[in-house]
Amino acid sequence: MLPVFGHLNPDTDAITSALVYARLLTRQGTEARAYRLGELNFETPYVLREAGLDAPELLPELAAGSRVALVDHNESAQSVPNLADLTVTHVVDHHKLGDLSTAAPAYLRFEPVGCTGTILLKLHREANVSVEPVDAKLMLSAILSDTLHFRSPTTTQADRDAVDFLAPIAGVGDVETYALAMFAAKSDLGDTPAETLLKMDYKVFPFGDVAAPQRWGLGVVETTNPAYVFGRQAELLAAMASAKTQDGLDGILLSVVDILNETNRTLVPGEVEAAVVQAVFGADTTGNVADLGARISRKKQIVPALETHFAL
Ligand SMILES: [Mn+2]
The missing domain is CATH 3.90.1640.10 (inorganic pyrophosphatase (n-terminal core))
Incomplete structure (x- = not known):
């Protein structure tokens, strides 16, 4: 079998x-x-x-x-x-x-x-x-x-x-x-714990040097109700900080994708992530949120850009 x-x-x-x-x-x-x-x-x-x-x-x-x-x-x-x-x-x-x-x-x-x-x-x-x-x-x-x-x-x-x-x-x-x-x-998230929300659609990617890669955790919440997710921003940022430590990551991002309006506003927990988001996407981080515009695909618009950035 x-x-x-x-x-x-x-x-x-x-x-x-x-x-x-x-x-x-x-x-x-x-x-x-x-x-x-x-x-x-x-x-x-x-x-x-x-x-x-x-x-x-x-x-x-x-x-x-x-x-x-x-x-x-x-x-x-x-x-x-x-x-x-x-x-x-x-x-x-x-x-x-x-x-x-x-x-x-x-x-x-x-x-x-x-x-x-x-x-x-x-x-x-x-x-x-x-x-x-x-x-x-x-x-x-x-x-x-x-x-x-x-x-x-x-x-x-x-x-x-x-x-x-x-x-x-x-x-x-x-x-x-x-x-x-x-x-x-998919958007009916109820009182799902923040850790679960973070990891629901979450992948770890190695970037850069194959022998000693940077490891980034990239989560996505695709929703028709982004206001609900941002209402839990503080909890999510705390969950991201502990996931980063626990999983030994170099960086972690959580993109909140508004399905119907086709926009991506990403939670950015710290200065390391904010610097990378600025360098890669030209996006400022204000109040732990970066507006990544219409980049709604992790596979096509987020991961390749980060891969190129860390390969340099
Ligand atoms: Mn698939």
């Missing part, structure tokens, strides 16, 4: 892509099963309920040498702690290539599209495998989630075509209404 899983602090694409790819592999003769590497965000339970599915189980600890398939990530910092001891047999991903290495030839499918779900649809169609309604619902949801219903600059024509193809199979007549319901679920 081949375990299939997405990244730590899973988002909707990380969960649904594991489910869809596990089923596709199984239908193609490789028995596979989806797992998750952490707690769900607030959007994914809505999607799973709509699809009539339970969440995948947490990945148990795997023995060295175990075969695994990765979806929606490839960097070790975003995967299981013992990834280097495992045998990666498949990767389907739409992120930049990181430190992935494999002991034996692996099936690798990377495309610069907006969502892993878009690639998974291509895999179905290339293999002439029918797309089941439940899988269509999962892939459709992931694409709407990752691209913020095509608002993100990561969106490609392939993502739009995939949604057009999937919506009727999934039985989603009004894609806009469905996407807004997903975003509303």
